[in-house]
Amino acid sequence: MTTEDYTLAELAALTDSRLEGSGERRIHGVAPLESAGPDDISFLANPKYRAHLGETRAAAVILPDRESAEPYDFSVLRADNPYLVFARIARILNPVAHVVPGVHASASVAAGVRLADTACVEAQAVVGEGAVIGARCRIGPGVVVGENVVIGDDCRLDANASVLDGARLGARVHILPGAVIGGEGFGFAHAGDHWEPVPQLGSVVIGDDVSIGANTTVDRGSQGDTIIGDGCKIDNLVQVAHNVHIGEHTIIASGTGISGSTRIGRYCTIGGSVGFAGHLEIADGVTFTGMAMVIGNVPEAGVYSSGIPAMPTxxxxxxxxxxxxxxxxxxxxxxxxxxxxxxxxxxxx
Amino acid sequence: MTTEDYTLAELAALTDSRLEGSGERRIHGVAPLESAGPDDISFLANPKYRAHLGETRAAAVILPDRESAEPYDFSVLRADNPYLVFARIARILNPVAHVVPGVHASASVAAGVRLADTACVEAQAVVGEGAVIGARCRIGPGVVVGENVVIGDDCRLDANASVLDGARLGARVHILPGAVIGGEGFGFAHAGDHWEPVPQLGSVVIGDDVSIGANTTVDRGSQGDTIIGDGCKIDNLVQVAHNVHIGEHTIIASGTGISGSTRIGRYCTIGGSVGFAGHLEIADGVTFTGMAMVIGNVPEAGVYSSGIPAMPTxxxxxxxxxxxxxxxxxxxxxxxxxxxxxxxxxxxx
Amino acid sequence: MTTEDYTLAELAALTDSRLEGSGERRIHGVAPLESAGPDDISFLANPKYRAHLGETRAAAVILPDRESAEPYDFSVLRADNPYLVFARIARILNPVAHVVPGVHASASVAAGVRLADTACVEAQAVVGEGAVIGARCRIGPGVVVGENVVIGDDCRLDANASVLDGARLGARVHILPGAVIGGEGFGFAHAGDHWEPVPQLGSVVIGDDVSIGANTTVDRGSQGDTIIGDGCKIDNLVQVAHNVHIGEHTIIASGTGISGSTRIGRYCTIGGSVGFAGHLEIADGVTFTGMAMVIGNVPEAGVYSSGIPAMPTxxxxxxxxxxxxxxxxxxxxxxxxxxxxxxxxxxxx
Incomplete structure (x- = not known):
């Protein structure tokens, strides 16, 4: 990341927020109310942190409409969704570094790979035969891209991730370190006194703007594909089994496990360490709180929970x-x- | 995978199933009833999917004895266990590609490694001193094989897996991407105001025909070895702590954690995200459903559960x-x- | 590991334990009571294993004061904490091999890295620009050290671990295989019909004598840092989200997930697969048993539990x-x- 600076008026214009007070001030960074310095912008989204407003040294604070700014010295940006404006300003001030195109001398790129001129392949990475890698992609150090994988434009594959045979990624997909996309699904047929493997013939299809967390695993389908819709955000150490479908813009926190062939709707919010049985259907707009145990279909949007909160032993x-x-x-x-x-x-x- | 094709009569003979109807038809692929095309074979194992029989375009369907095929056009293979016959036909039609022997130019193989002529070591892999690698093994890209590791014939180690110091693998073992076999066990002695490490002097011993999932971790023993019996199938993101013993042909779904020195019997079925305390004894033939919390010995075969199913918050x-x-x-x-x-x-x- | 041998008297002196019986005997190894041979030393910490005393072939046994040794042939070391003395003797007899300094020919070390003369960088490892690596560090095979990472003296980074941009490690830190330190935190702002990334501008700061387990993930902070205190021991497959602080000498078993901004005190003991919601405060000296679900602050030391033990289905x-x-x-x-x-x-x- 590199740091830029902008005037407050410029930031207001770039984020469609409404400026109160001087727009001349130059903003260098973002920070929480408690630790912001005089060149920083901060935000208040949750009224329970209002007390920090009196003590912040921030040059400016992004506030919701209802929040009075009268007693304070800082400049104000008004926004319906202060956290979103904060996120956008943080991205403006800390743009992701441009990819420096090229293949590192220690990387191994197979013959016949279609690699965009503007992409980079970093040290010790491997790109297998038949792979296609889009513009401005960054294939990080130690990454393995398997045979016939197709990666859209502007993707980032972080250190030691593995994206394997035949997986297809959309644009702006971010695969975090150590994640495994396209590993063999877990399919065995019972043969009396032993288990026999069922060939896993499908692949993984990932939409645009998806993020897949560190050491998360997404298995390839057994016959059809495992599918992750546009805009999904998946945290670290999540398991997505073969043939699972996840609808667009669903967000999944760390440690969750989704068993084979389960289908999760769009715009769901799934807390940490939730467990899903296989072959379930979960509607759009469902929220599960952390550690929920999901063993039946959920045909209606709503908030669902289970588990027992910790208490003295x-x-x-x-x-x-x-x-x-x-x-x-x-x-x-x-x-x-x-x-x-x-x-x-x-x-x- | 490459695809072959066979006549239905050939497939019946190869799988000891009973042909009804024409055996001349050539079968190119396997598919579920809903998506099968006219060159595919499909199967019905669960009567609740019977309705799909009327609509399938499959050339042939594997059916259990009790299931009438009268109204349908497709040819029939009769089998006691249709899913098993399906799995076998899927393997016949999609054989695993032969290993192309050789060491990739970018791989690093230490002096003194005993590597079978028929094995391959792929790009950026590392094989440490004293390792022994059997016939037709495939050491995938980015894999690390530690010092003195012994790997039997026909093993596959997938991308970025690590099999470390002294681990011993049987034949036909499959280690999926990112798995860690033989990492140091978690052993510390309390020393009043800090913890001191207890040397982890054992190793990991894995039998024949074992599968270990992506990003799963199997720690080496503290004094004896951690042992995984023949035919075990372990899914992704499972933790097997030091000194654990897992009996033959036990199958363990994703996210399960097994604490140190616990012994699990043969032919157990362990659902996803099950947690085992340490030093337990679990009998042969025990099934735990997903998210079960196992904190006592289980001396008798049977099905065990715990947890609270999700409900409206x-x-x-x-x-x-x-x-x-x-x-x-x-x-x-x-x-x-x-x-x-x-x-x-x-x-x- | 290499094996040394010492007389029992020497071991007593080195560990401040009290010798009973002959001190001349040479001890070559450590082993449990059941499997110890005549050159081994063993220990009894838990009286429930007392029965093994009668059958052990060990040359010597470390016993607590209260335990009678009268009927037995072996020599005795008396200690308040037999397991700790055992751990220390195990380390004396099995010292960690000295690091052989140097950079493997296949490793990739960027220009401008400050690498101690006594450190080693093993095969296929990557060290990014601006990194600083201390004396006697061992950067294992396939490891990625990102840009500007600072690693103290005597650290070990095991196979295929990733320690990323700007992370700072103290001395004697052990990162196990496949662990990911400093991956991007999971931060997204809701923008009506999609999620937008919030830049993760902080880093990870790890104290001295910390151990981080295999395939564990520690995310970098969003604005401040994620902090792991001196002496913490973290097992495999643990998730530590952005901005989490973990106090000194806290120990965390496998599979636990700690959500963003939660603060855990010093000297806590956290069982396997415990789940923490975000933004919690946990006092010093708290113990959680395995699979506990922690969704509120815990202001007082004590032992806390939740979950339902498995029972017949x-x-x-x-x-x-x-x-x-x-x-x-x-x-x-x-x-x-x-x-x-x-x-x-x-x-x-």
Whole structure:
């Protein structure tokens, strides 16, 4: 990243936000309210951090309309979505470095690869036969691009990632370090006293503007493809099994596992360490909170949860024992209700 | 993979299945009922997909004995286990490409390595001193084989996998991309105000026909070895800690973690994201469903579960609060039962 | 590792433990009681393994003060913490091999790197511009060290690990195979119909004597840094998100995920597969048992748990259904109590 600087008026214009106060001030960086210096811009999205406004040294703060700025010295940018404007200003001030085209002397690029002139292949990377790599791509150090992989323009593949046989990536896809795209799916047929492999003949298709986290694994399909829609953002250490489809703009936090053939809708929000059984259908617009256990279809948008929040171990032990007795407790409760009903009826006679 | 083609009669003979209808038809591929074309063979294992039989364009379908084929045009192969026959035909039609022997110019093979003439070492791979690599092995791009590792015949190590110091692999072992075999176990002794490392002196021993998933980690033993039995199939992102033993033909889905010194029996089926405490003994033939929390020995075969299925968050919040009160609720229930008993006794006087 | 040998008296002196019996015996190795041979030393820390004392062939055993050694033939070292003395003797007998300085011919070290004369860079490793690597460091095969990374003395980076742009490591840090330090944090701003990336401008700062497990991921901070304190030990496949702070000497088992900006205290013990929500504060000295779900601050030291232990699936199904009815059950219980109270009052009239 390199750092640029802009006047506040320029930043307001570039982000369609409304300036209050002087627009002459030059802004060099972004920072949280607590640590911002006099050349920085900051933001307030959550009113619970309002107290920091009084103490910030920021030159300017991005505020929502409803938030009064009267008592403060800083300049103000007004925005409906302060965090989004903050993100955009952060990108303006810290543009991603241009790719320096070329193939490092230590990289290994097979004959017949179609590599854009403007792409770069860094040290120790491998590009297999038949691969196609688009304009301004950056194939990072130690990356393996397998045979016949197709990578769109402006993709970044970070250190030691593996994108394997036949995977197809759209434009502006970011594969983080150590991620594995297109590994063999986990398919075995039971043969009495052993398991036999089922050939995994499909591939992985990833849309535009997708991000895949560090050490995440996306398996190739068994017959059809594993599909990740445009705009999906997937965090680190996520498992996406063969034949899974993930709809556009769905976001998935770290540690989540999605079993084979499950289909997740568009615009879903999936917390960390959520587990999905296989062959499920999840509607558009579903949110799962962290560690949810998803073992049935979810046909309607909404927020879903499961799990037991941590508590002192002594209390937990007691409750966990009772959990096993829950059905019995429910039956006893029912029995008591009937007995009570009888008692009442008798009393009323 | 390359694609071959066979007549249906040939496929029936090769898989010991029973042909009904013409055996002359040439089969080029396998596909699900819904997407099969007129040169494909498909299968029905689960009666709930029976409706697809009426619409499939497949040339032939593998059916269980009980399933009527009367109304349909396709040829039929009869099998006790249609999915297994399907898997076998898929392998016949899509044989794994032969290994092209040789060491890529960019690979680094230490002096004194014993590498079979028929093995290949791909681009940027590293093979350390004293390693032994069997016939027809494929050491993929970017793979690191550590010192004194012994690899049997017909193994595949996929891109960027690491198989480290002293690990011993049987024949036909498949290590998927990014997997780490033989990393140092997690052993520390508490020394009052800090932790001190306990040397991890053992190694990893893997049997024949084992598959280890992408980015899965199998630690080397602290004194003895970590052992994975013949025929085990382990999915992506699984943790196998030091000194764990896994019995033959056990299958483990993604995200599962097995803590140190736990022993898992033969022919177990372990769902995704299951957690095992350390030093446990799990019998042969045990199944755990996904996200099960295993904190005690399981001395008997059977199916075991835990966890709470996801539900609407509003409902979940109420139940989760009550979970903490479960023991108290149980005591109140007992008290009520006693009171009711007294009431009854009095009424009966 | 190479193996040395010492007399028992020497080992007692080196570890401040008290010798009982002959000190002349030469000790070559460490081993568990069950498998120790006549040149080995073993230990008893947990009285439940006492039965093994009668059968061990070990030359010597490290015992706690309270444990009688009367009936046995072996020599004894007395120690308050037998496991710690065992760990120290194991390290004395199995010292880590000295680093052989030098850069492997196949490695790629950028111009301007400051690499200590005593460090080594192994095959196919990459060291980026501006990196600084301390004395006696071992940069393993296939490792990527990104630009401007600073690595202290005596660090080990194992096979295929990635330590990226600007990360700063203290002394004696051990990064296990495939770990990713300094990958981009997971930060996106919602922009109505898509997500936009928030630049991740911070880095990762790791203290002295830290261990980071295989395929673990530690993201760089969004504005400030992600910080891991001195002496922390982190197992495999752990996720440490951006801006997380982990206090000194905290130990974290495999599979745990820590969401963004959460702060964990010093001397905490975190079991396997624990999940932390973001923006939490966890006090010093907190223990979480495996699979705990941490969604609130924990201001006090203590032991905390959650989750449901695995049980036969048939029983589990019944309890899981009842869990959803828990709030209703609690209300019915309350109603019964009131009815019972009325009945009693009436009876007492």
């Amino acid at each position: 002594r209390d937990w032990r007691r409750s966990a024992v009772r959990f096993r007795q829950l059905d019995e407790m429910a039956r006893r409760l029912e029995k008591l209700e009937k007995a009570m009903q009888k008692t009442k009826e008798r009393d009323e006679q | 509003r409902d979940w919040r109420r139940s989760a609060v009550r979970f903490r009160q479960l023991d108290e609720m149980a005591r109140r229930l007992e008290k009520l039962e006693k009171a009711m008993q007294k009431t009854k006794e009095r009424d009966e006087q | 048939r029983d589990w199904r019944r309890s899981a259904v009842r869990f959803r009815q828990l709030d209703e059950m609690a209300r019915r219980l309350e109603k019964l109590e009131k009815a019972m109270q009325k009945t009693k009052e009436r009876d007492e009239q």
